[in-house]
Amino acid sequence: MSLSLERIQEAAKRIEPYAHRTPVLTCGSLDRVVGARVFFKCENFQKVGAFKFRGACNAVFSLSDQEAAKGVATHSSGNHAQALALAARMRGIPAYIVMPRTAPSVKKAGVLGYGGRVSLCEPTLEAREATLAEVVERGGATVVHPYNDERVIAGQGTAAMELLEEVPDLDLIMTPVGGGGLLSGTAIAATETKPGIRVIAGEPEGADDAYRSLATGVIQPSVKPMTIADGLLTSLGSLTFPIIRERVERIVTVSEAGIIEAMKFIWERMKIVIEPSAAVPVAVLWERKIDLSGLKIGIILSGGNVDLGNLPWTRDNT
Amino acid sequence: MSLSLERIQEAAKRIEPYAHRTPVLTCGSLDRVVGARVFFKCENFQKVGAFKFRGACNAVFSLSDQEAAKGVATHSSGNHAQALALAARMRGIPAYIVMPRTAPSVKKAGVLGYGGRVSLCEPTLEAREATLAEVVERGGATVVHPYNDERVIAGQGTAAMELLEEVPDLDLIMTPVGGGGLLSGTAIAATETKPGIRVIAGEPEGADDAYRSLATGVIQPSVKPMTIADGLLTSLGSLTFPIIRERVERIVTVSEAGIIEAMKFIWERMKIVIEPSAAVPVAVLWERKIDLSGLKIGIILSGGNVDLGNLPWTRDNT
Numbered sequence: 021m022s023l024s025l026e027r028i029q030e031a032a033k034r035i036e037p038y039a040h041r042t043p044v045l046t047c048g049s050l051d052r053v054v055g056a057r058v059f060f061k062c063e064n065f066q067k068v069g070a071f072k073f074r075g076a077c078n079a080v081f082s083l084s085d086q087e088a089a090k091g092v093a094t095h096s097s098g099n100h101a102q103a104l105a106l107a108a109r110m111r112g113i114p115a116y117i118v119m120p121r122t123a124p125s126v127k128k129a130g131v132l133g134y135g136g137r138v139s140l141c142e143p144t145l146e147a148r149e150a151t152l153a154e155v156v157e158r159g160g161a162t163v164v165h166p167y168n169d170e171r172v173i174a175g176q177g178t179a180a181m182e183l184l185e186e187v188p189d190l191d192l193i194m195t196p197v198g199g200g201g202l203l204s205g206t207a208i209a210a211t212e213t214k215p216g217i218r219v220i221a222g223e224p225e226g227a228d229d230a231y232r233s234l235a236t237g238v239i240q241p242s243v244k245p246m247t248i249a250d251g252l253l254t255s256l257g258s259l260t261f262p263i264i265r266e267r268v269e270r271i272v273t274v275s276e277a278g279i280i281e282a283m284k285f286i287w288e289r290m291k292i293v294i295e296p297s298a299a300v301p302v303a304v305l306w307e308r309k310i311d312l313s314g315l316k317i318g319i320i321l322s323g324g325n326v327d328l329g330n331l332p333w334t335r336d337n338t
Numbered sequence: 339m340s341l342s343l344e345r346i347q348e349a350a351k352r353i354e355p356y357a358h359r360t361p362v363l364t365c366g367s368l369d370r371v372v373g374a375r376v377f378f379k380c381e382n383f384q385k386v387g388a389f390k391f392r393g394a395c396n397a398v399f400s401l402s403d404q405e406a407a408k409g410v411a412t413h414s415s416g417n418h419a420q421a422l423a424l425a426a427r428m429r430g431i432p433a434y435i436v437m438p439r440t441a442p443s444v445k446k447a448g449v450l451g452y453g454g455r456v457s458l459c460e461p462t463l464e465a466r467e468a469t470l471a472e473v474v475e476r477g478g479a480t481v482v483h484p485y486n487d488e489r490v491i492a493g494q495g496t497a498a499m500e501l502l503e504e505v506p507d508l509d510l511i512m513t514p515v516g517g518g519g520l521l522s523g524t525a526i527a528a529t530e531t532k533p534g535i536r537v538i539a540g541e542p543e544g545a546d547d548a549y550r551s552l553a554t555g556v557i558q559p560s561v562k563p564m565t566i567a568d569g570l571l572t573s574l575g576s577l578t579f580p581i582i583r584e585r586v587e588r589i590v591t592v593s594e595a596g597i598i599e600a601m602k603f604i605w606e607r608m609k610i611v612i613e614p615s616a617a618v619p620v621a622v623l624w625e626r627k628i629d630l631s632g633l634k635i636g637i638i639l640s641g642g643n644v645d646l647g648n649l650p651w652t653r654d655n656t
Contacts, residue, residue: 043361064609065608065609069609284646287611287646288611288646290383291382291383291387291610291611291612291642292609292610292611293605293606293609293610293611294609324609328602328605328606328649328651328652329651329652330652331646331649331652333646333647334646334647334648334649334652
């Protein structure tokens with residue numbers, strides 16, 4: 021096991037000058053509804069509005085000066101793209117972001133706003149990989165994968181480490197799972213810091229590849245995922261899957277209605293903006309599919325990037 | 339001048355076991371846009387989602403046991419009604435809330451949810467006052483006006499006091515103005531704590547009675563106010579107006595578009611939910627009607643109670 025708590029502690033030191041130490045919030049009315057005590061680590065308040073900045077920042081600042089000078093590259097149209105662009109700008113190096121030409125213009129604008137250089141490609145996996153390979157061949161940039169990268173996983177684990185520093189006696193810690201970067205980093209940080217702590221992930225029913233992967237023991241591809249939680253569409257990676265298998269108790273799937281209800285409750289009662297992916301572990305409590313009553317639970321609220329003009333509870337009116 | 343800093347300090351001690359000490363947040367991207375350094379006192383995170391809890395709580399816990407036993411009463415369909423109901427429940431006494439029968443059912447449900455006793459009346463000022471008088475005559479409850487009450491004004495002033503404890507070197511402090519409870523309490527707390535600090539209020543152009551009152555030197559009624567900032571529809575009171583005249587530098591009016599843009603920016607960048615009234619002082623910066631560049635500015639974000647199913651930036655799509 022090359023990825024240890026020490027790597028996460030190093031990441032925490034490395035990103036400390038650049039990342040926010042996000043607050044931990046609680047909500048009495050949610051606790052009463054779900055019958056547990058919940059501590060929310062608010063990565064929606066993180067730079068670029070998502071935990072992704074931790075991993076990208078750790079990767080960028082792990083590079084030698086020589087490597088760094090050539091820049092970093094990735095293909096992503098989500099929070100990772102913006103996170104990598106910002107981290108690169110902070111180090112003063114270029115970030116090459118490959119995006120499908122069909123990506124929403126607001127996402128391209130986001131990356132450009134953080135100083136990233138966008139290369140558009142056809143919206144297929146082959147085109148994305150070919151375009152990324154071209155970019156790398158041209159300038160020698162270092163590829164930073166959104167989750168299947170030890171530097172990224174170690175960075176994501178720093179959120180759980182901070183949460184446990186503030187609330188050391190958690191019984192259980194929960195995250196959403198997409199590619200598994202946040203979940204595997206969290207699992208290492210939590211189980212190494214506090215042996216015996218339970219780690220559970222929430223996953224949308226309509227994108228349940230991680231659930232099926234754990235059930236079958238083999239990484240299952242994410243085929244035509246259908247969910248509002250657009251940060252959780254990818255399948256697990258070769259690095260994240262073994263960590264999850266070893267350290268995560270189970271993955272609980274939740275319905276779309278549960279995700280939307282949980283998200284709306286958090287907005288209404290906590291007065292904070294979270295994205296659908298962040299509501300997925302909250303929906304595990306909301307739908308009461310497993311009994312977690314009476315426990316002290318930490319939840320990583322993964323991000324807060326939403327299109328305010330297209331909210332799930334107003335769509336029926338349009 | 340009977341209302342002194344001492345009364346606000348007493349209020350702070352009195353409400354301390356019941357109210358949240360809300361966080362002060364900053365937003366680098368807003369600072370860059372408006373060219374100032376802004377410190378937000380987040381009363382959207384206050385109990386019942388608004389600063390109103392401070393004043394109601396101070397009033398309820400100021401009563402003698404004998405007075406308190408008979409309960410409290412008010413007419414309001416806004417945040418004050420919920421605030422008074424919750425404060426009364428905390429003291430274990432009844433709260434009688436007179437509301438027009440046309441009030442949205444969600445507002446009635448809110449008051450009932452905090453244990454308030456709702457009396458419905460016709461939607462006229464006369465009917466509201468008559469119904470309130472009846473309630474008081476029947477049981478001897480103490481009336482707690484939403485703003486024209488020294489206990490309430492002192493309670494509202496505690497938010498600015500806390501803000502200045504945390505950021506003592508503010509040049510300027512801003513609030514919205516409706517009936518003037520928050521503004522007058524803030525003005526006393528700020529100018530007594532830090533002589534020379536500037537106090538400015540934002541007011542919607544479509545409900546500019548306070549602006550006209552300052553201009554004419556006489557309280558102007560709020561006639562058919564038209565604004566999305568539904569917490570700012572009332573006119574100034576006999577207690578709040580003299581304080582504002584004495585201590586507030588000016589009132590700046592803002593457009594509806596400015597309020598909505600400022601509100602959306604706060605949601606998108608700060609990932610927090612604020613109500614339109616709270617966005618009004620932000621809109622003063624947003625619209626740059628007066629030059630505040632380079633200053634260190636405190637803003638009281640007054641509340642976060644909004645109907646998520648009916649947001650101003652999605653209405654055009656319906």
